[in-house]
Amino acid sequence: MVSLQSFPEITGSVLTDPDVMAAYAVDHCSPVHGAVPLAVVLAETTEDVAAAAGWCYANDVVIVPRGAGSGLAGGASAIEGCVIISLAKMNAVKEINVADQYAIAEAGVINADLDRAVREHGLMYPPDPSSFEICSIGGNVATNAGGLRCVMYGVTREYVLGLTVVLPDGRIITTGRRTVKGVTGYDLTQLLCGSEGTLGIVTEVTVKLRPAPVIPPTTVAASFPDVVSAAAAVAAVVGTGVVPALMELMDRRTLECVEDLRPFGLEDETRAMLIGQGSTPEDAAVLAREFEAAGAHYTVVSDDPVEAAELLAVRRAAFHAYEHAGNIFSEDVGVPRSQLPEMFARIEAISAKYDVDIPTCAHAGDGNLHPTLIYPRGEREVPQAIWDAADEVFQAALELGGTLTGEHGVGVLKARWVGEELSDDVLELHRGIKAVWDPKNLLNPGRGF
Secondary structure (H helix, E strand, O other), X not given: OOOOOOXXXXXXXEEOXXXXXXXXOOOOOOOOOOOOOOEEEEOOOHHHHHHHHHHHHHOOOOEEEEOOOOOOOOOOOOOOOOEEEEOOOOOOEEEEEOOOOXXXXXXXXXXXXXXXXXHOOOEEOXXXXXXXXXXXXXXXXXXXXXXXXXXXXXXXXXXXXXXXXEOOXXXXXXXXXXXXXXXXXXXXXXXXXXXXXXXXXXEEEEEEOEEOOOOOOEEEEEEEXXXXXXXXXXXXXXXXXXXXXXXXXXXXXXXXHHHHHOOXXXXXXXOEEEEEEEOOHHHHHHHHHHHHHOOOOEEEEEOOHHHHHHHHHHHHOHHHHHHHHOEXXXXXXXXXXHHHHHHHHHHHHHHHHHOOEOOEEEEHHHOEEEEEEEEOOOOOOOOHHHHHHHHHHHHHHHHOOOEOEOOOOOOOOOHHHXXXXXXXXXXXXXXXXXXXXXXXXXXXXXXOO
């Protein structure tokens, strides 16, 4: 074991108590159990991160970057003997530039806090993962996170203009720009988005902002007799050319889990719920028409922001409701939106085949589903039936022209399936890029691919 006696002095603090470090050794991914780290660095500045990384590099110690710990793929879980570098205390919004519509935020800034800060200036930061109240901007960059609004506004990558990054050896670089356009050199900013902390440690993010809507969207909620009909309604909306502000789908089992956690009056006949928003009343009318044509039992249209927030709170509670039901193996496959009905049908068949509980919700407007396999809380190891069912869900998504992960990242959980989606030649390029940035393979090794 490497001694910490030569560890540099930093503004932040260094934790070494195993009981205290245990809270930093895992993220929200139940199946991935963190090992025991050598230390946890609670960085307060970019220079803290650089000093810690430089020491690790000189002493051949593995580094695991950590944001808010809200990840669902084990990407921030501790590796035996590693140093965890936490960015959670770097939580300042350093600049909001109204004239040029950008903000500069440290990596530990919580997503919702950034959006609230810029709303005071009539602007918005659109990406809004379901965990927006607890997830950090740095973590969002690491996984290229999406969210409920990304069907209209796009994912994190589309809002990152520039980054401050600490390389594995402790050097500090900046990438990107603050201008609307810029094509000098390779686009390293975009390469880092979604790199899952394997190339560099993001400490500061310059994000693009948009004017906040003056008129709140009109919300449309519909109850369906089955989830396949609800998914067909999504495909029908896409065919109209209307771009909804959001479109979220929950199957019956998801609704039951949420009802158990926070009762909202779930009706017996509701086998699936679809929540959409139109930027205009006219767009909302199109959503309502297509929902009804696809077989909705009833459809409610509202322009009341309070009612909309209550409906979306049901959707945002899904993950916590799954956790309340047991240990979870969370997937986030994506398929072409025209394939949503077939994908939901396959998930139902897989659930029945393996007798595994798989409640599923979806950012349906962009084809991103969250099949969540639940198993008893007392079981430390993932049952084989869960692994088998998960494998079939992944294979089904790929067969339908989809992807293993739409926004959670590969992390540790999905690494065994990466070769099913990426060819040997593509994986070789990944390994080559990793070797240039991290020649000692010390930065979050074994994650992402």
